[in-house]
Each structure stands twice: as structure tokens, then as C-alpha cells.
Amino acid sequence: MKGQRCHGWVLMLAAVLALGTAAPAAAAEKTLEIGVLGPLSGGAASYGVELLRGAEMRSDEINKAGGLKVGGDVYKIKLIAYDHKASAADAATAANKLVFQDKVKYIIGNAVGATCNAVQTVTEPQKVMFAFVCWGTNNLGPDKPHSFRSMLSQWEAAEPFYRWIKEKRPTIKKVAVISPNDTSGLDTNTAVVKAVKGLALDLVSEETYERGTKDFYPILTKILAKKPDLLDVAAAPPAEAGLILKQAHELGFRGAKGWTAGVNPVTLVGIAGVEAAEGVWSPVNINVRSDFVDPKVRKFGDEYEKRYKEVPGVIAVANYGAFDVFTKAMQEAGSVETDKVLAALTSRPYDTVWGRLVIGGKETYRIDRQFLYPMVISEIRGGKIVDIEQVLPAALKALTK
Amino acid sequence: MPIELLVQALLNGFALALVYVLVALGLTLIFSILGIINFAHGEFYMLGGYATYFGVAVFGLHYVPTLLLAIGAVGLAGVVAERLIFRHLRGKTLNAFIVSLGLLWVLQSGAQLTFGVLDKPVPSAFSGIIRAGRVIISVERFVVVLAAVGLIAVLYGFLQWSRVGRAMRAVAQDPDGAALQGVNIEFTSMLGFAVGCALAGAAGGLLAPVFAVSPPMGALPVVKAFIIIIVGGMGSLPGAVLGGLLLGTVEGIGSLFFSSAAVNVLGFLMVIAVLLVRPRGLFGAA
Numbered sequence: 001m002k003g004q005r006c007h008g009w010v011l012m013l014a015a016v017l018a019l020g021t022a023a024p025a026a027a028a029e030k031t032l033e034i035g036v037l038g039p040l041s042g043g044a045a046s047y048g049v050e051l052l053r054g055a056e057m058r059s060d061e062i063n064k065a066g067g068l069k070v071g072g073d074v075y076k077i078k079l080i081a082y083d084h085k086a087s088a089a090d091a092a093t094a095a096n097k098l099v100f101q102d103k104v105k106y107i108i109g110n111a112v113g114a115t116c117n118a119v120q121t122v123t124e125p126q127k128v129m130f131a132f133v134c135w136g137t138n139n140l141g142p143d144k145p146h147s148f149r150s151m152l153s154q155w156e157a158a159e160p161f162y163r164w165i166k167e168k169r170p171t172i173k174k175v176a177v178i179s180p181n182d183t184s185g186l187d188t189n190t191a192v193v194k195a196v197k198g199l200a201l202d203l204v205s206e207e208t209y210e211r212g213t214k215d216f217y218p219i220l221t222k223i224l225a226k227k228p229d230l231l232d233v234a235a236a237p238p239a240e241a242g243l244i245l246k247q248a249h250e251l252g253f254r255g256a257k258g259w260t261a262g263v264n265p266v267t268l269v270g271i272a273g274v275e276a277a278e279g280v281w282s283p284v285n286i287n288v289r290s291d292f293v294d295p296k297v298r299k300f301g302d303e304y305e306k307r308y309k310e311v312p313g314v315i316a317v318a319n320y321g322a323f324d325v326f327t328k329a330m331q332e333a334g335s336v337e338t339d340k341v342l343a344a345l346t347s348r349p350y351d352t353v354w355g356r357l358v359i360g361g362k363e364t365y366r367i368d369r370q371f372l373y374p375m376v377i378s379e380i381r382g383g384k385i386v387d388i389e390q391v392l393p394a395a396l397k398a399l400t401k
Numbered sequence: 402m403p404i405e406l407l408v409q410a411l412l413n414g415f416a417l418a419l420v421y422v423l424v425a426l427g428l429t430l431i432f433s434i435l436g437i438i439n440f441a442h443g444e445f446y447m448l449g450g451y452a453t454y455f456g457v458a459v460f461g462l463h464y465v466p467t468l469l470l471a472i473g474a475v476g477l478a479g480v481v482a483e484r485l486i487f488r489h490l491r492g493k494t495l496n497a498f499i500v501s502l503g504l505l506w507v508l509q510s511g512a513q514l515t516f517g518v519l520d521k522p523v524p525s526a527f528s529g530i531i532r533a534g535r536v537i538i539s540v541e542r543f544v545v546v547l548a549a550v551g552l553i554a555v556l557y558g559f560l561q562w563s564r565v566g567r568a569m570r571a572v573a574q575d576p577d578g579a580a581l582q583g584v585n586i587e588f589t590s591m592l593g594f595a596v597g598c599a600l601a602g603a604a605g606g607l608l609a610p611v612f613a614v615s616p617p618m619g620a621l622p623v624v625k626a627f628i629i630i631i632v633g634g635m636g637s638l639p640g641a642v643l644g645g646l647l648l649g650t651v652e653g654i655g656s657l658f659f660s661s662a663a664v665n666v667l668g669f670l671m672v673i674a675v676l677l678v679r680p681r682g683l684f685g686a687a
Contacts, residue, residue: 042617045518181662209661214612214621217413218656218664225406239520243612250530250539270522271613 029067032075032336034059034323035098035107037091037119040083043212044237046267047111047315051133052081053308054319055109057300058327068327071334077327080104084115086211091115095122105338108150108326109319110134113183120144129338131322133315135235135261136183137190140365146342148359148369150322151314152284154191154235155364156393157375158260161283162195164377164391165230165258172256174204176228178219178244179235179261181208188235188261204228213240216247224253232258238313242271249276257281264313265378265385274383283377283391286314290387292376294355321353321371360395372396405535406657414653415646416542418625419549420604422645425626426556426638427600433573433636434593435483435491440501442626443619444508445598449475449605450614451516454523457610464526468548468606475602476595483594491590512616525610545607552603553642556596560638569593573636628668632675634685643683647671 036055038048059077067074080102082094091110098104099122106129110116113136123130124144131148132139140149165172177192179185189206196203204226207219223231231248233241241259245268262268262282269277286293288301288311300320304312325345330336333344346368349358354373361370372395378387428442452474456467486504490497527540538546560566568589571579580586604622605614612618629648633640648668655667675682 041513041518043520043615045520045615049518181660207660210665212617212621213661214608214618215413215417217416218410218653219661221406221409221413222657225403239613239615242520242522250541251537252530252532267519271520273522273525 029074029076031078032068032106033078033080033102033104035095035102035104036079036081036109036319037084037094037098037107037115038081038109038111039086039115040081042085043240044086044112046238046264046313047133048083050264050313050316051109051111051319052079053304053312054316054321055079055081055323057304057307057316058320058323062327068330070330070336075336086112086115088114088118092118092121095119099123099126099128105129105336106326107131108322111315113139113185113187116147117183120147123147127338129326129341131319131326133318134184135188137187137365138183140361140367140369142367145367145369146338148322148345148371149361150325150371151318152373152375152393153370154188154261156361156370156372156395157283158188158191158195159198160375160391160393161258161260161281161377162192162199162201164283164389165256165281166199166201169256172201172229174202174227174229175232176205176207176223176226176230177203177232177234177260178205178207178209178223179233180211180237180240182211184261185235192232192234192260209240211237211240214243216244217251220244220248220251220253224248224251228255230256230258232260233262234259235261238262238264238267239271242268242277245272245280246276249273260284263315265380266311266313269380269383277380277383280380281377281388282379283375284314285378285385286317286376287378287385287387288312288317290376290378290385292387292390294353296353296355300353317353318371321357324352325350325357325359325371358396363395370395403535407654408536410653410657411650412536412538412653413656414649414651416538416546416649418629418645418649418652419546419553420607421622421625421629421648422642423549423552423600423604423607424622425629425633425641425645426553427597428623428626429630429633429636429638429641430569430600431594431597432630434569435487435497435590436494437487437490437497438494438501439487439597440498440623441482441504441508442501442597442601443621443623444505444512445475445479445601445619446605446622447508447512447614447616447619448478449602450523450609450618451512451605452602453606453609454521454614457523457526458521464610468603471606472599472603475605476599478602479595479598480591482598483591487594488587488590509616509619516614516616518616520613520615522613523609541611545611548607549604552600556600557638559596565589565592569596625668628672631672631682634682636686637682637684640682640684 038051040048067076084091084094108131110132113134116134116139131150133151135153179189205223233244257280259282329345333340358372360372362368376387376390452471456462529540568584572589629644633644655664
């Protein structure tokens with residue numbers, strides 16, 4: 001009897017051990033709420049819509065694959081999105097709601113520089129991780145360690161873009177630049193002006209306008225009186241850039257056209273018309289159907305188009321990539337705690353939708369918080385986006401030497 | 402400064418101001434007849450823009466009949482708004498003010514939900530430019546100016562010489578007196594509201610191919626319209642035209658010397674100056 005009882009215990013123990021080996025204790029399924037901010041209405045709405053769609057694409061992929069496995073837990077991702085209408089005041093309100101009401105620890109997605117500054121007044125003291133596509137120079141810095149820019153900014157793009165223009169089109173001497181009169185716009189103009197002057201080109205006009213402006217005739221009358229060879233609609237969002245080029249064309253401008261911080265040229269062509277949009281060069285946009293881009297981007301583009309019936313612009317790709325990088329860093333850290341994820345984030349390059357992505361930028365921002373990847377200069381020809389050449393931002397060149 | 406630049410700046414200012422005069426005329430007509438300041442007036446401008454977008458860009462109709470249909474459709478929307486809402490608020494200035502603000506948000510949010518948030522381009526029926534020396538205007542804008550002037554003239558003729566137009570003026574001057582003379586106040590008010598909204602719709606339809614359409618597109622024209630009617634005098638049609646021309650001059654010339662943000666302020670400075678010197682506006686009744 002004693003022997004039999006002992007044998008039974010051994011069997012039970014063996015069974016438990018076997019079960020434990022064959023099927024480890026089921027990972028607890030939790031929900032990870034991630035905030036998305038952006039202008040979902042108003043003149044810059046295309047930015048916000050793309051941010052949200054990029055986030056939806058990646059989070060749905062993760063959820064459909066069973067969730068995000070981090071350490072011993074599996075997280076379903078839930079997005080909480082708010083519209084700030086490109087207003088800094090509304091952005092601060094939305095950030096407060098996300099951080100204090102919804103208790104999110106990650107905000108992945110925001111656009112328009114002044115709104116990023118507003119959001120950072122909430123996220124940095126609360127150590128909330130914040131990824132954005134704002135082009136404000138001071139959106140990155142050692143005083144903002146939890147903030148990351150997930151697409152190239154004017155500081156990475158302007159110098160190589162104008163160097164390329166100078167080499168390929170030496171007849172272009174006089175440059176005019178126009179941007180919105182907020183943080184993103186002013187900083188973009190500053191970067192363009194620095195690049196133009198650094199390359200010994202002649203800056204004949206530097207103008208700004210109020211976001212939401214529809215009639216650019218008055219500003220263009222002043223600009224075109226200076227007879228520029230190239231008009232750069234630097235940080236204008238697609239709809240406004242389209243209106244500027246349409247009206248410049250109406251006022252007789254037939255020179256070269258640049259769009260240093262240009263995103264989504266498809267929208268620009270729709271507004272400007274094929275003729276006025278002809279020949280626009282853009283260094284930060286991405287053509288998801290291009291031979292220059294990583295096959296992952298082409299796949300993303302196909303699925304995006306199938307889902308939303310539109311071709312994605314660079315902001316959708318950037319936020320998809322940001323979600324990818326942040327969730328990979330969570331897995332690498334084995335935790336969703338922001339301190340651990342922060343340490344993991346900057347430790348290595350990532351294989352992403354952009355191809356190999358490095359987080360750098362210390363030379364410009366005094367901290368490595370800028371996503372760096374190769375950029376492709378494209379041109380609008382007959383209403384289509386044609387890629388011309390791939391160039392590397394100087395910061396990426398330095399890191400990959 | 403070259404004279405051509407000055408002429409170009411004035412032309413830029415006048416071209417748009419004349420369209421904003423249409424919006425202002427609608428606003429001031431509604432105020433005169435119903436005693437209501439309709440803050441949702443810009444949304445009727447937006448509806449005119451979207452009606453034109455659907456006619457031209459979606460259904461492929463020609464621009465001119467589409468514009469006429471858009472004007473009619475927005476006028477009809479005005480009839481609905483008057484019968485359902487504003488008829489019950491005639492003379493109740495504060496109530497009408499709150500309700501019109503509510504209507505503004507309902508129409509704008511409804512447009513966002515229905516049409517989406519992105520700008521939608523409307524193909525232009527007119528291409529090319531007209532050049533006089535170094536002064537340029539696109540054929541598209543020239544047609545817009547002609548149409549705006551034409552509509553202002555038609556409105557003037559309608560109010561001056563048609564039986565219904567005279568009834569509207571009578572109701573605007575003295576509703577009780579007009580009623581005693583046999584004028585149907587309710588019908589005249591409804592018609593006045595519809596004509597006012599149709600004018601906003603016409604402006605929206607005229608500028609749709611020039612600027613594209615979007616849900617918040619009515620915000621700027623209605624601000625300009627308020628500047629125009631405060632300067633010109635509330636309830637005065639000639640005042641609205643003069644206010645528009647003054648705004649066009651100030652903004653056109655101002656744009657040569659100041660940034661776009663500062664130019665927007667110039668209109669409000671003009672309002673302050675006029676209100677200090679002549680509180681009822683240039684042509685307003687005492």
C-alpha cells in the first residue's frame with residue numbers, strides 16, 4: 001500500500017511536471033493603451049489622419065497575431081486618439097486627458113511643432129514616452145529624454161536636398177521659401193535658409209503665412225516680384241502647398257519647385273492640378289511603390305491602399321515604423337515600464353518598414369532621439385511621383401561609417 | 402514701389418473681397434428681416450462649396466449649371482433652417498445667437514462625419530490667365546469677380562424693383578407697418594432667410610474651384626463678412642459693398658508691407674476705428 005501511494009504521488013508529480021513542460025502557464029492577457037494625437041480636422045488634417053492610420057495598421061497586425069508578447073505577458077493594443085486641430089492649447093488638453101485620465105504611458109503619433117511643445121510639458125515630467133513627426137528643432141534635446149522624432153526633419157533633409165539641387169540644376173541660383181508661421185514652419189525655414197546660404201545660393205525671399213490661409217495671391221505677389229528660380233513650399237502641408245503652387249502658376253511662375261518637408265504629394269497634385277504640380281522635388285516623402293524603397297514599405301503600401309482606398313504618405317509610414325520600433329523595444333526590455341523601454345530603445349538599430357533604422361542625431365540635438373534612415377528625392381511628373389535618387393542624411397552617414 | 406505691384410495687390414484684395422461681400426449681403430439681409438445674427442452663415446457657404454464639389458467632381462456635371470443648382474440647394478436648406486429653427490426665434494436676439502452657434506457646430510461636425518476632414522479639390526472650368534503688362538489675374542478668378550458683381554447687381558435689382566423684394570425692405574423697415582399693408586411676414590421672412598443663405602452658397606460655389614472645399618471652410622469668410630457689415634453698417638446693402646471694397650483695399654495694400662498674420666489684424670483695426678468714429682457703421686441707420 002505504502003509503495004502504491006508513493007507511486008501515485010510520483011505519477012501526479014510527473015503529470016504536473018509534464019503539463020508544465022508541454023504548456024507553460026498561459027501568459028496573462030492584458031491591454032496596453034497607447035495614445036495617438038494629431039490634427040484630425042482643419043488644414044493639417046491629412047497629417048493626423050495618416051498618423052492614426054499608421055498606428056491602426058501596426059496595432060491591428062499585432063492584435064491579429066495574438067497580441068504583443070512582452071516578458072511573461074501578452075498585451076492587446078488599444079489606441080486612444082484625440083484631435084487637437086493643430087492648436088497648441090487643444091494639444092495640451094488632449095495630452096492631459098491621455099496621461100492623467102486614460103493613464104497612458106506611450107503617446108505614439110503627433111504632428112505640428114507647437115503642439116509637440118505643448119504635449120511635452122505633460123509627457124516629460126510624467127516620463128511618458130512620446131514619438132512624433134513634428135519638425136520643431138527644440139522638440140528634441142537632453143531636457144526631453146522621453147521624446148523621439150520618428151521621421152526625418154528639415155535638419156536632416158534640407159542640406160542634402162539643396163546640395164543635390166545645386167549639383168543637378170546649377171542654373172538655379174535664386175531661392176524663395178514659404179512655410180506656416182508656427183514652430184514647424186519657422187524651424188523649417190531656418191534649416192532651409194541655413195542650407196541655401198551654406199551652399200552659396202541666393203535667398204531672395206523668406207515668407208510665412210497663417211495656417212488655414214486659402215488665398216496666397218498677396219504673399220505670392222511679393223515673392224514672385226523677386227523673380228526666384230526655385231520656390232520651396234518648405235513646411236506647407238499638402239493641401240496648402242497645393243494651393244500655393246496652383247496660385248503661383250496662375251500668377252505666371254514657371255520656375256523650379258521644391259518641398260523640403262513635403263509629405264503626401266498625391267494630395268498636393270489633387271489640389272494644385274497636374275500642370276501646377278509638375279516638377280515638384282521632395283526629399284522626405286516616400287513613394288511606397290518605388291524601386292528605391294524596402295519591400296516592407298511596398299507591402300505596407302498595398303495593405304494601406306486596400307484598407308483606406310488611398311496611397312499612404314510618409315507620415316503614415318513613419319508612425320507605423322514608430323509603433324514597430326517602440327513595441328520591439330518593449331519586447332527587448334521584457335517590460336512595458338518606460339525606464340526599461342527607454343534604455344532598450346537606443347541600444348541598437350532596428351529592422352523596420354524603412355529598412356535598417358538607427359536612432360541618432362546627437363550632433364544636432366545633443367541627444368540620440370532622431371530616427372535616421374535613407375531618404376529618396378522624388379519628382380512629380382505628369383501627376384505621378386517618380387523617385388530620382390537615394391541620398392543619406394549626414395547624421396546617418398556619420399553613424400554608418 | 403512699382404505701380405504694377407500696387408495694382409496687382411489691389412486686384413488681389415478686391416477679387417476676394419467681392420465674394421465676401423456676397424456672404425456679408427446674405428448676413429445683413431437676414432439680420433434686417435429677422436433681427437437675427439446668424440453665426441452659422443459660414444456653414445451655408447460651406448454647403449455651397451460641397452454642393453459644387455459633388456456636382457462637378459463626383460457627378461461630372463458642368464460647373465455653371467452645378468453652381469446654379471448649388472445656389473438653389475443652399476437656398477432650400479435656408480428655407481428648412483428658417484421654418485424649423487429661426488422662425489421661432491425672430492426678435493429673440495440672445496436665443497437666436499446661441500442657437501446659431503449650435504447650428505454652426507452641428508453643420509460643421511456633420512460635414513466632417515459625412516464628407517471627411519481632408520480638403521477636396523474641385524476641377525476648374527476656366528483655365529489661363531489675363532495679363533495686362535505685369536498685372537495678372539487668372540481667368541478663374543476673373544469669372545468669380547464677374548459672377549459676384551452680377552449677383553450683387555441682381556440682388557440690388559430684386560430688392561429695389563421686384564414686388565417680393567420691396568416687401569422684404571418693408572419688413573426690414575417696419576414689420577408691423579408691412580403687415581398692415583398686407584405683406585405676409587412669415588413668407589417674406591422665410592424668403593429673406595433663403596435668399597441670404599443662397600448668397601452664401603453662391604460664394605461657396607464660386608470659390609470652391611479656387612480653394613478646394615473642407616468642413617471648416619466657412620470660418621474665414623464669415624469673419625470677413627462680419628468685418629464688412631460692421632464697417633458698412635448693419636442692414637445696409639450699399640454699406641456692405643463699400644465695406645467690402647474698403648477691406649479689399651486695406652488687405653491688398655497691407656499685404657505688400659506686412660506679414661499675413663498682421664494683414665488679418667488690419668481688418669479688425671478698421672472695425673475698431675469705424676466703431677469709435679461712427680458706431681453705426683458708414684451706412685448704418687441710427
